[in-house]
Amino acid sequence: MDVALVPPLMVSTGFLPTGSLLQSLVHICNEVCSMEKLPVLQGRNISTMIRRIKLLASLFEEIQESNGPLPPSSILCLTELFSVIRRVKFLIQDCKDGSSLWGLMQTELVSNQFYVLVKELGRALDILPLSLLKVTADIREQVELLHRQAKRVELFIHLKELQRREELLVLMGSNSEKNKGFIDLVKVRDVLSSIGLRNTVDYEEETSKLEAEARKQAGSGGLIVVSNINNLISLVSYCKTIIFTDDEFEKPSKEDMKLQCVRSGRYYDHSSSSKSLILNVPHEFRCPISLDLIRDPVIVASGHTYDRNSIAQWINSGHQTCPKSGQKLIHIALIPNYALKSLMQQWCEENNVPTTESSQSSSSDLERSNSKRELYEDAVDHISVVKAAVDAVKLTAEFLVGKLATGSPDIQRQAAYELRLLAKTGMDNRRIIAEAGAIPFLVTLLKSHEPRIQENAVTALLNLSIYNNNKILIMAAGAIDNIVNVLESGNTMEARENAAAAIFSLSMIDDCKVTIGKHPRAILALVGLLKEGTPAGKKDAAIALFNLAFYNANKVSVVFAGAVPLLIELLMDDKAGITDDALAVLAQLLGCSEGMEEIGKSRILVPILIDLLRFGSPKGKENSITLLLGLCKDGGEEVARRLLMNPRSIPSLQSLAADGSLKARRKADALLRLLNRCCFQSHNHIG
Numbered sequence: 060m061d062v063a064l065v066p067p068l069m070v071s072t073g074f075l076p077t078g079s080l081l082q083s084l085v086h087i088c089n090e091v092c093s094m095e096k097l098p099v100l101q102g103r104n105i106s107t108m109i110r111r112i113k114l115l116a117s118l119f120e121e122i123q124e125s126n127g128p129l130p131p132s133s134i135l136c137l138t139e140l141f142s143v144i145r146r147v148k149f150l151i152q153d154c155k156d157g158s159s160l161w162g163l164m165q166t167e168l169v170s171n172q173f174y175v176l177v178k179e180l181g182r183a184l185d186i187l188p189l190s191l192l193k194v195t196a197d198i199r200e201q202v203e204l205l206h207r208q209a210k211r212v213e214l215f216i217h218l219k220e221l222q223r224r225e226e227l228l229v230l231m232g233s234n235s236e237k238n239k240g241f242i243d244l245v246k247v248r249d250v251l252s253s254i255g256l257r258n259t260v261d262y263e264e265e266t267s268k269l270e271a272e273a274r275k276q277a278g279s280g281g282l283i284v285v286s287n288i289n290n291l292i293s294l295v296s297y298c299k300t301i302i303f304t305d306d307e308f309e310k311p312s313k314e315d316m317k318l319q320c321v322r323s324g325r326y327y328d329h330s331s332s333s334k335s336l337i338l339n340v341p342h343e344f345r346c347p348i349s350l351d352l353i354r355d356p357v358i359v360a361s362g363h364t365y366d367r368n369s370i371a372q373w374i375n376s377g378h379q380t381c382p383k384s385g386q387k388l389i390h391i392a393l394i395p396n397y398a399l400k401s402l403m404q405q406w407c408e409e410n411n412v413p414t415t416e417s418s419q420s421s422s423s424d425l426e427r428s429n430s431k432r433e434l435y436e437d438a439v440d441h442i443s444v445v446k447a448a449v450d451a452v453k454l455t456a457e458f459l460v461g462k463l464a465t466g467s468p469d470i471q472r473q474a475a476y477e478l479r480l481l482a483k484t485g486m487d488n489r490r491i492i493a494e495a496g497a498i499p500f501l502v503t504l505l506k507s508h509e510p511r512i513q514e515n516a517v518t519a520l521l522n523l524s525i526y527n528n529n530k531i532l533i534m535a536a537g538a539i540d541n542i543v544n545v546l547e548s549g550n551t552m553e554a555r556e557n558a559a560a561a562i563f564s565l566s567m568i569d570d571c572k573v574t575i576g577k578h579p580r581a582i583l584a585l586v587g588l589l590k591e592g593t594p595a596g597k598k599d600a601a602i603a604l605f606n607l608a609f610y611n612a613n614k615v616s617v618v619f620a621g622a623v624p625l626l627i628e629l630l631m632d633d634k635a636g637i638t639d640d641a642l643a644v645l646a647q648l649l650g651c652s653e654g655m656e657e658i659g660k661s662r663i664l665v666p667i668l669i670d671l672l673r674f675g676s677p678k679g680k681e682n683s684i685t686l687l688l689g690l691c692k693d694g695g696e697e698v699a700r701r702l703l704m705n706p707r708s709i710p711s712l713q714s715l716a717a718d719g720s721l722k723a724r725r726k727a728d729a730l731l732r733l734l735n736r737c738c739f740q741s742h743n744h745i746g
Contacts, residue, residue, distance in 0.1 A: 081123040088116035088546040096699040104173040125193040139183035158268035181209030259352035262299035293399040428483035463500040475515035482522035507542035510550035547584040556596035563603035576613035586620040602642035608647040623657040642682035647691040672711035684726040698736040
């Protein structure tokens with residue numbers, strides 16, 4: 060590599076953002092050491108880490124004061140130390156700013172992150188040439204001691220934090236017959252107080268932090284993680300309401316109380332014979348749809364909680380969005396919110412509000428019976444409506460399947476269209492249609508030469524495949540060959556595109572990835588649509604290829620089908636609008652040597668990726684760094700030289716290393732370190 064091509068600052072600073080390497084090190088150490096109001100959790104790990112950073116700060120300051128040139132062999136070590144200390148800063152900041160409850164639940168994971176950083180600190184100090192640095196004997200001795208400690212450090216998890224977490228989990232999950240459905244609020248309050256939640260402001264801030272964590276985890280943590288966080292939100296909200304709110308309220312006239320109940324969502328107790336009480340129903344206990352007290356709380360894909368009957372009626376009526384947020388639901392599964400149900404049962408018991416279970420017992424008190432009847436009237440209506448809707452779908456599906464089996468082509472076309480619409484919304488609809496036996500007939504209709512029949516059939520199968528059990532039934536019906544035929548040479552472009560989307564949906568199951576990948580024409584047909592389709596079709600094809608490429612054997616097939624040049628070409632096609640999808644597929648194909656080789660042949664890819672580091676979406680930036688990192692490791696000095704020659708690459712990587720997503724920061728750090736080694740090795744070679 061020609062060192063003249065490398066800006067001097069890069070060699071001396073390890074690609075640091077501003078100033079000299081030592082100035083940057085001193086500055087980042089001071090930022091860590093000056094952190095105030097450290098969290099209750101991870102106290103020992105944080106304080107020990109800060110002491111280590113303070114010691115290193117003294118080393119950096121003394122080297123800086125000497126005003127001597129840095130030995131070339133120290134550059135790499137100091138750059139590695141900067142990277143580690145910056146990650147220490149981010150980790151401590153996350154502990155400070157994040158949810159205390161979620162931090163408690165993640166105790167082992169966070170502790171392990173501190174452990175890993177200390178080990179990396181030790182590895183960086185392995186290559187520190189202390190004998191060549193102008194430092195006092197005292198500093199040298201302290202750094203050597205720090206190095207030895209870092210090398211033999213052990214994972215530390217605070218036993219009290221584990222104990223607090225176990226106490227909280229036991230309290231939330233208590234299932235004994237005596238205490239079933241109840242939570243010991245005194246003990247919960249003690250646990251929350253021990254992690255810093257002591258007043259209403261603390262509880263409100265904790266709720267906000269948990270909501271932020273739920274939004275963050277929604278993209279990567281999965282449904283179970285989001286559900287767990289929402290359970291914690293319910294717990295904090297309920298405890299705040301009970302612990303910091305008086306139970307007594309002013310007692311206006313009976314008519315006024317009834318009116319207030321309607322307006323404010325309070326629950327009016329009709330059953331009291333001696334006095335009328337008006338109770339505030341906590342906001343978290345009211346269904347956003349019916350505004351009634353929730354009886355069977357469930358969580359939808361957006362993270363919001365509803366009463367099961369109300370949200371089921373909403374979904375079965377054809378809606379695909381969350382009523383509260385307006386967000387489109389990516390699935391229609393209803394996850395029971397056990398924590399909220401337990402809290403509500405306790406609240407009902409404490410306030411003499413009848414629960415579902417108690418309503419089933421007989422009562423000789425006529426006034427109490429009337430109260431129950433009024434309280435459950437809406438819920439019974441909801442159940443009746445939902446049951447009627449399910450029965451109607453079942454009858455309709457059976458009727459339409461009969462028409463598919465025996466009708467004329469015109470009747471088959473209309474029946475397939477009606478099933479397509481019926482399967483478009485509601486998991487129950489998809490299940491009922493499959494149970495009625497529609498799938499084998501729809502698979503047969505894929506061979507139809509009549510364009511609309513074929514299009515309706517493949518789209519109906521696509522909609523049905525959203526329900527996981529139906530994926531297995533569709534595969535068992537031998538649908539793949541017919542779907543590939545439609546994808547390859549369907550009568551309409553919409554049919555071809557929906558066939559690609561159906562392949563993507565089916566390949567969500569691992570076994571299906573294998574089966575589809577083994578089909579001799581499936582991947583070739585997807586690559587063909589990638590070339591010939593509309594923008595929507597190209598996107599469908601790219602997403603299907605991305606999903607199939609999770610299975611390693613399919614990666615090679617995608618490469619041999621000629622996908623790589625097409626994907627690189629699509630990166631430059633603004634009209635196609637699938638830059639992120641094309642990047643994701645290319646990043647997947649790095650996982651096989653054939654893909655790496657084919658991607659490495661492109662002479663235009665590196666400049667495109669550098670531009671995407673600046674102007675791409677967050678996900679696009681992550682995949683761009685993944686590709687550049689892979690190319691640098693495989694292409695070595697050649698790709699690194701091209702990166703270093705481009706004046707936009709280093710600033711873009713620095714920016715992502717400082718402000719990008721967690722994954723982007725990690726990969727940008729790795730790429731900067733790799734480029735720094737190339738500079739350092741080239742400098743030594745020339746010297």
